[in-house]
Amino acid sequence: MAFEQRSSSRRERFTFGVPLIAREAACDWGRVNDLISLTLRSVLAQGDRDFRLILAGHDLPPCWHELTRGDPRFHFLQADWPVERPSAANDDGGSKKWRIKEAVRREGGGLLMYLDADDLVGRNLVETARRLIGPGQVGGVIDKGFVIDFTSLCAAKLPDSRIFDGDFHHLCGSSTIARIEPDSLDAMRRDPHRELGSHHVWLETAAEAGVDIVRLPVPVGYLVNTDENHSENHGPYAGWRRDFNRAVRTFGRPIEDDIATRFGLSRALLEAKAFARAL
Structure with a gap:
């Protein structure tokens, strides 16, 4: 898989890597399509348009061609192994992330x-990531963000001890950015994901290793209670997850455009996607 090199800019390449559940393994492929359409719209709203996105999956969602329209920044990486049902270990998602990282390595x-x-x-x-993650740092974490309950469209800003006792990156996996340096002799710089471990321990592990991680003052929106979130249907924390979602509805507030526009969306669009499948 080869990507177009941008001759117009010498800035460090930024890649979004998105693993997607297989259609055969999904509870509701239509809901999966609705959700990733919101994700893609959010990415397309970036003020700095010099990025690329790699989607790794067994199947292309119907919204892909409609939203990307042949945009060369968007690439589909075909998964070439048999579909597996979701599990607590999330091996399928891990394999897709690994393939994405290998593609990033090959391209420098x-x-x-x-x-x-x-x-x-x-x-x-x-x-923000390009501006704040300097040459001496191996990456960044997003420690503040919004959790959005998809059934009620209530949103809560984290940290909030009434909802979750920890920073945003302790909860949401979409909260870390790593600098991949394929030719470095330093294992940490070659593969920060491997060396730093799970997203919730990045800051602590970086401190122990003596490397610098920057906190990024930019929000991520973490959608929960969608019926397609891996951790809500599988694993030992399903009960905790139900309590967490209830707390978001209790202490959050109805999402309006003041929050939705931070992510390039609108309340009306979120509402249309959230309630379309329930009709």
């Missing part, structure tokens, strides 16, 4: 953000 590296196919990114995320 750069900043890589894994983005779940149902999460939203602030409109200035690419610009």
